[in-house]
Amino acid sequence: MIGDDGRRRRPVPTYVVTGGRTLPTRNALSVHTLLIAVPERPLPPEAGGEQRALVSMCAGLLSVAEAAAHLELPVSVVTVLASDLVDSGHLHTRAHTAAPSRGLLEEVLHGLQQLR
16 A cells, blocks of 8 residues: 555554564574575465565575565564564575675775765
């Protein structure tokens, strides 16, 4: 639903998406955790729209932060959803271990400076 200000509005509050829970069942998920769907494990019919969207967009590796941005949900909500989907075997996680190189960071900085 699109509001008068042109922004997408959620038809239900975000706490309804998580069943009122604010904490994930897994403490190991961070904004950098990579999620990937398990294709041979279809979601049950009672799965919510956000859960379906999350599994669908995780056909390739996607971080929790990226998924939150695509779903237009707070990271904390996506963390709870992802945690549930990992517990049910619909998503796998991979730790993001590779830090960007200094050269890459300098290129990004240079690109940002060029935007001014």
